[in-house]
Amino acid sequence: MKLPPFEYAAPATLKEAVALLASHGGEAKPLAGGQSLMPMMAFRIAQPSLLVDLRKLPDLKSIAIDKDGVRLGAMVRWRDIQDDKRLAQAHPLLQAAIAHVAHYQIRNRGTVGGSVCHADPAAEMPGIALTCDAEMTVMGKGGQRVIKAADFFLGALTTALQPDEILIEVKLPAWPAGRRFGFQEFARRRGDFAMAGIAVFYDPDAGGTASNAHVGVIGVGEKQRRLGKAEAAINGSTLDEAAIAKASAAASAEVEPQDDIHASAAYRRALTGTLLERALKSAAG
Numbered sequence: 001m002k003l004p005p006f007e008y009a010a011p012a013t014l015k016e017a018v019a020l021l022a023s024h025g026g027e028a029k030p031l032a033g034g035q036s037l038m039p040m041m042a043f044r045i046a047q048p049s050l051l052v053d054l055r056k057l058p059d060l061k062s063i064a065i066d067k068d069g070v071r072l073g074a075m076v077r078w079r080d081i082q083d084d085k086r087l088a089q090a091h092p093l094l095q096a097a098i099a100h101v102a103h104y105q106i107r108n109r110g111t112v113g114g115s116v117c118h119a120d121p122a123a124e125m126p127g128i129a130l131t132c133d134a135e136m137t138v139m140g141k142g143g144q145r146v147i148k149a150a151d152f153f154l155g156a157l158t159t160a161l162q163p164d165e166i167l168i169e170v171k172l173p174a175w176p177a178g179r180r181f182g183f184q185e186f187a188r189r190r191g192d193f194a195m196a197g198i199a200v201f202y203d204p205d206a207g208g209t210a211s212n213a214h215v216g217v218i219g220v221g222e223k224q225r226r227l228g229k230a231e232a233a234i235n236g237s238t239l240d241e242a243a244i245a246k247a248s249a250a251a252s253a254e255v256e257p258q259d260d261i262h263a264s265a266a267y268r269r270a271l272t273g274t275l276l277e278r279a280l281k282s283a284a285g
């Protein structure tokens with residue numbers, strides 16, 4: 001289908017971009033890689049009167065790593081994350097998850113900011129942001145603010161962003177040495193959106209007892225979410241067979257899937273537990 005008519009601007013500064021968004025009263029939209037927005041426009045799900053292209057804005061394309069964590073500029077692409085060798089140590093869970101995003105061509109264009117702001121419940125990046133307690137820095141006409149991931153994702157394709165706000169960066173807290181992690185997802189074909197996906201990490205002590213467990217699920221229910229009961233089952237355990245089975249059962253019981261054209265609710269519930277079991281086994285090595 002052809003796109004509906006729209007105006008186009010490619011501002012050179014963030015201030016200008018925010019002013020353009022603000023001047024259109026919610027009718028303008030930022031354009032990042034276009035990998036979600038263009039199909040949405042083609043299907044008339046979105047009909048913005050103005051596209052504000054972010055590609056000329058400075059400083060949105062860098063991956064910065066320091067003792068406080070990893071800061072991903074909003075225009076960092078999936079390919080940039082895959083190619084950055086520093087992330088194998090600085091955030092291996094991020095790299096493991098992003099390896100599942102879409103196909104080669106889409107990974108060359110799709111961005112961190114586009115995915116986080118699009119907020120598809122099955123997308124990997126919002127799931128990682130939530131699981132890892134990320135912070136989003138956004139700028140609007142009132143200036144900058146920082147939104148915690150837990151407050152950012154409100155529902156399917158819905159975030160706490162105001163219409164005049166642009167996401168600048170996503171900050172993932174530092175990844176300590178010795179942390180164990182796993183990422184597992186199931187899709188019909190590699191690169192498709194996940195039917196369900198699980199991200200997990202925990203910090204074991206010298207005796208192997210886990211603490212600080214974080215479990216996030218994508219593709220199951222209205223939005224990406226943490227699974228507190230599964231986390232509680234992991235904390236204080238040594239992740240033996242019995243503990244893994246208990247955590248997996250907790251995860252299956254905790255999700256609230258619905259039937260859709262891809263899978264039944266019962267299937268997704270079972271899949272969630274199976275994926276957590278696999279993720280924990282891979283985390284334990």
Ligand SMILES: Cc1cc2nc3c(=O)[nH]c(=O)nc-3n(C[C@H](O)[C@H](O)[C@H](O)COP(=O)(O)OP(=O)(O)OC[C@H]3O[C@@H](n4cnc5c(N)ncnc54)[C@H](O)[C@@H]3O)c2cc1C
Pocket residue numbers: 029030031032033034035036037038039054074100101102103106109110111112113114115116117118122123124125161165166167168191192193194
């Ligand atoms: C065939 C196909 C398969 C895919 N499979 C997957 C998959 O398996 N997993 C996955 O996670 N994704 C998948 N995607 C989506 C892909 O990862 C996109 O890259 C992602 O949705 C973000 O798109 P984008 O950067 O191109 O953003 P755009 O499409 O340009 O924008 C998406 C939305 O975010 C807004 N936006 C963008 N940047 C900002 C910003 N900085 N501040 C405020 N608002 C902003 C836009 O206005 C728009 O509403 C797939 C896409 C396709 C076409």
